[in-house]
Amino acid sequence: MTDTHRKLINDPDxxxxxxxxxxxxxxPRHLTVExxxxRAIVALNGPREGKVGIVxxxxxxHEPAFAGYVGQGLADAAPLGNIFASPSPSQxxxxxxxxxxxxxxLFLYGNYTGxxxxxxxxxxxxxRHGITARSFVVTDDIASAPLDRKEERRGIAGDFFVFKIxxxxxxxxxSLDEVEAAAARANDATRTMGVALSACIMPQTGKANFELPVGEMEIGMGIHGEPGVERGPAGSADEVADRLLAPIIEELELGKGDRVAVLVNGLGSTTLLELYLLHRRTAGTLEGKGVAIHHSWVGEYCTSLDMEGASVTVMKLDEDLTTWLDHPCDTPALRVGASAPKSVSPRRKTRSRTAVSETRRTDIASLKTDGAITPATFREMMRAAAGAIFAExxxxxxxxxxxxxxDHGLTMEIGWKAVLSALDKVEDDATISIMCDDIASAFLESVGASAGPLYASAFQSAGRAVADRLNLDAEALVAWVEGMADGIVDRGGASAGDKTMVDAWLPAAEAARRKLGQGGSExxxxxxxxxxxxxxADATKDMRSGRGRSKKLGDRSVGHIDPGAESTAVLLAAWAKTVS
Known part of the structure; x- marks a missing residue:
């Protein structure tokens, strides 16, 4: 028997x-790519002059989210990131x-670091291109933080209602102010709880994200395949519905005379039969409290690949929210209203993201040449790092x-494949600083997620720290390592003890500085x-996560090494081995 699962995919890349x-x-009647x-899926009948753009x-x-909600009356465009990873800034x-x-x-998305x-x-x-853009983060997931810290909550299936409004x-x-205020009203009125009965399978590896024994379930599930906030015995449909609905009713203070919209959402592999059983109990419970359901949706609207499980989302309605909810829209995943589909209109002329081409000239004669780490050695270090990441x-x-x-291993693999491609194109006489800029761009363009901007900032900062060098001596090498750590801290804001890659980068920089003080070589x-x-990295095993998705796990994060810290150790070990 094998622990891998077959998936109907082609080239994973x-x-x-x-x-x-x-x-x-x-x-083809709804969507195009621009x-x-x-990576930007655009509504054929969505964007128009004089209207606030919705992205x-x-x-x-998570299909049909997010591109499935692109269409007339809903979203104008959706950038698609890699599996469970944010789109990059350019996308x-x-x-x-x-x-x-x-x-x-107005950008709308779930509350995740990346x-x-x-x-x-x-x-x-x-x-900088003269376009006013704002972000609105959805925070509907009750399980991910207490009510007094609701701004820290994740956005999960409640995206459906906030996007629609x-x-x-x-x-x-x-106006933009009014649309943003409408999104805030929807978010404040929306709550979600989810449960998983199995882990999802990453299509690139064919392996489950975590182990979940038969007869148990993860409670407070997100939509990225991560474990829930607690594990308990699997219950019947009614028991699960009661468990999910109780905190929603309490937080929304639902009672006699209230009207709501309901979404019973499947996470990828839950049958409609099961989802309808959950809705049956949800509807009966609400009816018993005198709460009327204005409209219900049952099905897969925001999935987690092929995870078995479901979530229940409720939005408490007022007059305006009801009007906006009922407003016609026509998208691949959601159609509201009986309006006839419009013929495809001519596309507006849109601007594009123009890359500025600049000739990078460096007066090599002015650079410091002492030191054992040459540009050629630096290239070897980066190639060795890529190989180590691929192996791990x-x-x-x-x-x-x-x-x-x-997905951390997959994310780092994508980034380092892009780095190798960038190194193949870089000029033969490129300095270490120039190569750092190209590596930063490769990470930012290819990865998205949090690792993209974090490592982009790291290499940019490290490159600036040695911009006056052709070769790196011991002092410059330490400055480069410190620049990597500084870039990650500055971009992500994590501190020592938060159980992130910072907990490996800071000790690395400190140890390198101490060795330099002792007269150490490169x-x-x-x-x-x-x-x-x-x-x-090893020390993160005993830490309680203070940032990122794992923060939602609380004490359940203790006992596991942080993957970002571990990949940091892998990179530095590869670099050290190359130089030695």
């Missing part, structure tokens, strides 16, 4: 490109340009499956950095 081609070919990245987005693997910008109608663009960083960077980039408000001609891909993903979404300082990273 082209998985998202194939997905996009399939969606567009299946829905932009240089090929929804996130990682792939988001392509969607922003396509959605822009001159009245501003999405917040990447969409935030895209906001700033669009502003914002899209309707924009379609009705409201599955182990890193398995570590991530314990406390996250199980090799000795890099070996010390690798040893410090190893100690730091």
């Amino acid at each position: 082209r998985l998202i490109e194939d997905l996009i081609a399939g969606m567009v070919s299946a829905h 932009g240089e990245t090929g 929804v987005g996130g990682g792939s693997g 988001i910008m392509d969607a922003g340009f396509a959605a822009d109608g001159g009245e501003g663009v 999405d917040v960083m990447n969409f935030g960077m895209a906001e700033g980039n669009l502003a 914002a899209g309707a408000a924009a379609d009705l001609g409201l 891909r599955d182990r890193l993903s398995e570590l991530d499956g314990k406390i996250g979404d199980g 090799m000795a300082c890099l070996a010390a950095a690798a040893a410090g990273a190893r100690i730091g």
Whole structure:
């Protein structure tokens, strides 16, 4: 017997490109693709002049979210990231340009670190092109944080209602401020709880993210294949519905005379039979409290690949929310109202993200040449790092499956494949600083997720630290390692003890600095950095996560090494071995 599962995919490296081609070919009346990245799915009858642009987005693997909600009356565009990973800033910008109608663009997405960083960077980039873009994060998941810290909650299936409301408000001609306020009202009125009966299978590896014995279930499930906030015995449909609905009723203070909308959402492999049983109990419970259901949706609207499980989402309605909810829309995954489909209108002329080509000239004669780490050695170090990540891909993903979404190894593999491609194209006489800039761009363009902007910032910072060098001596090498750590801290904001990659990078930089103070050579300082990273990564096993998706697990995060810290140790070990 094998623990891998077959998936109907082609080349794993082209998985998202194939997905996009399939969606567009299946829905030619609704969807097209615009932009240089090929990742922005755009509504044929959505964007128009004088309307606030609506962009929804996130990682792939949640189909029909997010591109399934692109269409007339709802979202104008959706950038698609890799599996469970945020789109990159350039992919988001392509969607922003396509959605822009001159009245501003509103980004809507779930409250995840990678999405917040990447969409935030895209906001700033669009502003430099004269486009006002704002972000709104959905925070409907009750299980992920207590009510007094609701701004920390994840966005899960409640995206469905918040996207619908914002899209309707924009379609009705409201201003950017008003559309954002409508999204906030929907978010405040929406709550979700989920449960999983099995882990999802990553299509690239064919392996489950985590182990869940028969007869148990994960309670408080997210949508990225990560474990829930607690594990308990599996219950009947009625027992599960009661468990999910009780905190929703309490937080929304539902009672006699209230009206709601209900979404019973499957996570990928749950049958409609089971979902209807959950709705039966949900409807009966609400009726017993005098709460009327204005409309229900039952089916798969925001999935987690092929996970077995479901979530219940309730939005408490007022007059405006009801009007916006009932406003017609026509998308691949959701149609509201009986309006006849419009013929495809001519596409507006849109701007594109133009890459600025610049000739990079360096006066090599002015650079410091002492030191054992030459540009050629640096290339070898980077290639060795890529090989080490490729060899450890599955182990890193398995570590991530314990406390996250199980894709860290895959994400790092994607990034380092892009790095190898960038190194193949870089000039023969490129300095270490120039190569760092190219590596940063490779990570930012290819990865998305949180690792993309974090490592982009790391290599940019490290490159600046040695911009006056051709070769790196021991002092410059230590400055480079410290630059990597500083870039990650500055971009992500994590501190020592938060159980992130920072807990390996900071000890690495500190150990390298100590060895330098003892007169250590380049090799000795890099070996010390690798040893410090190893100690730091191992120490994360006993930490309680303070940031990112694993923070939602609380004490359940203790006992597992942080995958980002572990990959840091892998990188530094490869670099140290190359230099030695």
